[in-house]
């Protein structure tokens with residue numbers, strides 16, 4: 247963990263150096279307080295001298311002022327490094343997450359990943375920003391105090407020293423256990439958090455099915471199990487603290503007894519004994535403090551491990567080292583799909599796409615139809631290179647998309663998904679997602695083209711209106727028109743349209759259809775068509791079944807040539823008439 251953290255900390259070497267100097271100074275000054283005490287007792291009390299007392303007090307005061315200044319720098323610098331490093335780690339972690347393909351997020355719960363970004367990094371921050379420095383300071387005090395103890399009295403020091411192994415060994419053993427338990431406990435908390443996030447997000451379904459009690463119970467079970475794991479960890483730590491306490495205090499008492507006997511026998515001055523006791527208390531205190539933060543450092547080590555794992559996750563799909571450029575002047579078709587075969591890793595024996603061939607010319611509108619599960623959405627994923635086909639390829643004007651930079655490939659497309667995706671931001675920000683630098687005028691033009699302008703200006707704050715999480719404050723049709731406005735603003739070469747099946751009312755559907763027509767104007771479009779109303783507008787229809795392309799043609803020709811298409815068409819007309 248340390249070497250991993252070091253790569254982040256080493257960027258701030260100057261501050262680290264100041265922090266370490268301050269740390270050493272404060273530890274040294276803390277220990278030198280013992281000499282102040284010795285002077286006060288021997289030169290003041292024992293010598294019955296007011297002057298001696300005043301001189302000793304002055305020295306003590308000076309030490310205290312130095313200590314305060316040192317503490318200021320130590321705290322400031324160490325906390326600064328802690329906050330800075332954690333911000334850097336968060337940024338790197340989030341940057342990595344954004345590069346991972348969608349399949350990663352199918353296998354890992356979003357809430358759990360979120361907890362890595364927030365909870366785990368916060369834990370790291372406490373450790374880097376305070377516990378580390380605390381531990382280091384106390385270690386220095388421990389070592390310095392030990393040295394001074396030996397210098398001033400070997401016999402008494404040995405008494406204190408005998409207990410050290412009894413503290414250190416249990417510390418190491420219990421520490422390992424705590425580390426493991428803390429990883430478990432963090433995992434469980436993350437899981438509970440993910441569950442809570444999901445159920446709250448879908449609160450309507452939960453409440454409509456009146457399953458509040460069920461999800462409450464599931465959450466409670468999760469929280470309870472996290473608590474039980476935490477409890478086991480706490481028991482270990484409590485035991486450790488008690489053990490250290492009894493060992494340390496016991497040793498101090500025995501040492502006091504021996505030391506006082508020596509003072510009574512005249513072998514030791516009262517000041518020396520006081521200074522020694524001061525050191526011993528410092529040493530004991532710092533040892534106890536180290537044991538206490540040791541557990542926390544172990545916990546952070548668990549957190550660091552999880553973050554490190556996530557940052558180290560390599561995306562399966564990356565841009566090639568030397569990407570090629572698409573030559574739009576070339577005669578080859580805009581999109582050429584050849585022998586495309588793909589199975590999802592979780593279902594290796596089931597081919598979601600099976601030897602698919604299809605070419606699409608520039609400006610063409612092609613509809614994909616087929617029964618549910620025939621591979622239409624999977625084809626979109628492969629076009630966008632969210633997934634890697636096992637066999638076959640896709641070429642854009644003759645260049646395999648594997649040879650293209652991912653950003654320039656995806657910039658060719660705009661995706662309008664079945665469920666419009668809106669972010670918890672205002673209208674302008676949501677539309678501008680299609681083209682980040684767009685001016686207000688461009689945004690409004692896109693909204694007008696998408697037949698969204700009128701309803702937007704009717705919103706309480708017009709274009710500045712906040713839409714709520716996932717756009718909950720809009721109707722389904724309005725959300726779709728915003729998503730279309732976003733795609734119009736993006737002005738892509740190729741439009742991937744997963745047409746909404748959701749039952750919009752006739753008026754709203756008409757508006758959405760008009761918006762879509764605007765969007766598809768002069769643009770190569772691939773539509774996953776769920777309604778025949780759409781199919782009427784396209785140049786060609788590709789019929790898919792079980793991942794295979796079974797026929798291509800127009801509505802009329804397919805009614806003759808494709809029994810499957812005829813069946814789908816009949817079904818739609820029947821339900822239409824009904």
Ligand SMILES: Nc1ncnc2c1ncn2[C@@H]1O[C@H](COP(=O)(O)OP(=O)(O)OP(=O)(O)O)[C@@H](O)[C@H]1O
Pocket residue numbers: 352590592593598616617618619620621622623624625
């Ligand atoms: N993430 C996934 N992991 C495993 N299998 C998947 C995954 N997504 C889809 N599939 C499977 O791949 C096949 C094709 O699914 P796909 O979503 O492409 O169909 P579709 O034609 O878009 O269906 P629909 O019209 O219902 O949206 C289906 O058998 C489906 O169960």
